[in-house]
Amino acid sequence: MPRTHAAGAGDRHGDARPADACAAPSDAETVAEHLAAVLEIATPLTPELTSLDAARGLVLAEDIRSATATPPFDNSAMDGYAVRRDDLLHASAENPVTLQVVADLAAGTSENPSLAPGQAARIMTGAPLPDGADAVVPIEDTDRGGLYLATVLRAPEPAAHIRRTGEDAQAGDTVLTAGSVLWPTRIAAAASAGRSSLLAHPAPRVAVISTGSELVTPGDVPRRGQIPDSNSYLLAAAVAEAGAVPIRIGAVPDDENTLRDLLATLADTVDAIVLSGGVSVGAYDVVKAVLAPLPTMTFGPVRMQPGKPQGFGRWPAGDDGPPGPVIFALPGNPVSAYVSFEVFVRPALRRLAGHAELHRPTITASAAQGWNSPPRRAQYMPVTIERTGADSRVRPAAAGGSGSHLVAGLGHATGLALVPEDVTRIDEGDLLTVMLLLCPQLP
Known part of the structure; x- marks a missing residue:
């Protein structure tokens, strides 16, 4: 059975050496x-108030609430045609339905044509849904249309390919909380909430x-x-x-x-x-x-x-x-x-910097070889992690072990093995807590 030497453990095991000059x-x-x-x-x-451009990696110091609904209007999730679904209940490749195209709506347009029965509007992804439309037919389900007519080859499902107002967030919803680390996705959330600057540490x-x-x-x-x-x-x-x-x-x-x-x-x-x-x-x-x-x-x-x-x-x-x-x-x-x-x-x-999570992650790993540790001092042995997962193994990164001058050997270290101060010998197979040095720390 491997012996476990968790950081801070208090059980002494064999091979203890008498106190020497290395002892604290x-x-x-x-x-x-x-x-x-x-x-x-x-x-x-x-x-400090910080622009979104400079906020990456900082810790948010305030809650962020959405200024408007997100999205702020019903819009198309596909390039295609905004339609009245009742016009297309029986549309199929064998029974195509041709609609009159009365508008061409690009993303960002302020136009809002009202569709009458038998009419459609060509629409691009992100463009506002026109009045009267209750579904979007992807362009792949049409003959790709002409300037004035489009033939639909498949009946759309109810509310097909429509992004509804506020389905992501309602006005006043909290989208980020104080203490959040501002990674790219969270900066995007702040921008979508209408913020150009944030209070951050x-x-x-x-x-x-x-x-x-x-x-x-x-x-x-x-x-x-x-x-x-x-x-x-x-x-x-x-x-x-x-x-x-x-x-x-x-x-x-x-x-x-x-x-x-x-x-x-x-x-x-x-x-x-x-x-x-x-x-x-x-x-x-x-x-x-x-x-x-x-x-x-x-x-x-x-x-x-x-x-x-x-x-x-x-x-x-x-x-x-x-x-x-x-x-x-x-x-x-x-x-x-x-x-x-x-x-x-x-x-x-x-x-x-305002982080709540201060320490690097740790794993439990077994020693691939033995080494000594000084009495009455917690040892931090630079180690290389040979395997990760349930059977992680580590060995000293430098031939000289934890010698304080071994900077070249330090370059091979991917972790620090933590040996409690009441343990003076690590044997092959012993289990250790290992601080990961090359693993990103995500709060």
């Missing part, structure tokens, strides 16, 4: 505690900064001790994929004054700031040196691997000004930064 201190926060604190300050952004504007004097722009030739800045590209792409608007600043050196001035400049232009690097206890941890003294910021370890050092809070508000942007200070190693983003930042950004 006993006073560290749990993942759930840290996430709750982050979400408490990430309150939804104030709704804006997409958060998010500045993305990597810190470290060792970082160089990808493509530049690094000297000894330098590495390409991958984090700012990683996190900016993750911000965009979460539905927010990334403003990638790139890498800044380990200089407190430079970082402090940059943050002060950004504070009035963005809703959130995501920093990576400089949050631990090293001599050059510039992010912590600049932000930790602020009463609005919190730093401390979280019982997770990778991603133990975390910081979050807000930039201080000016005199009588609104709250400053939410700040996320993430570890500098790429896997740690990405896992931290998925676990904490992505849900917070979705909350800022």
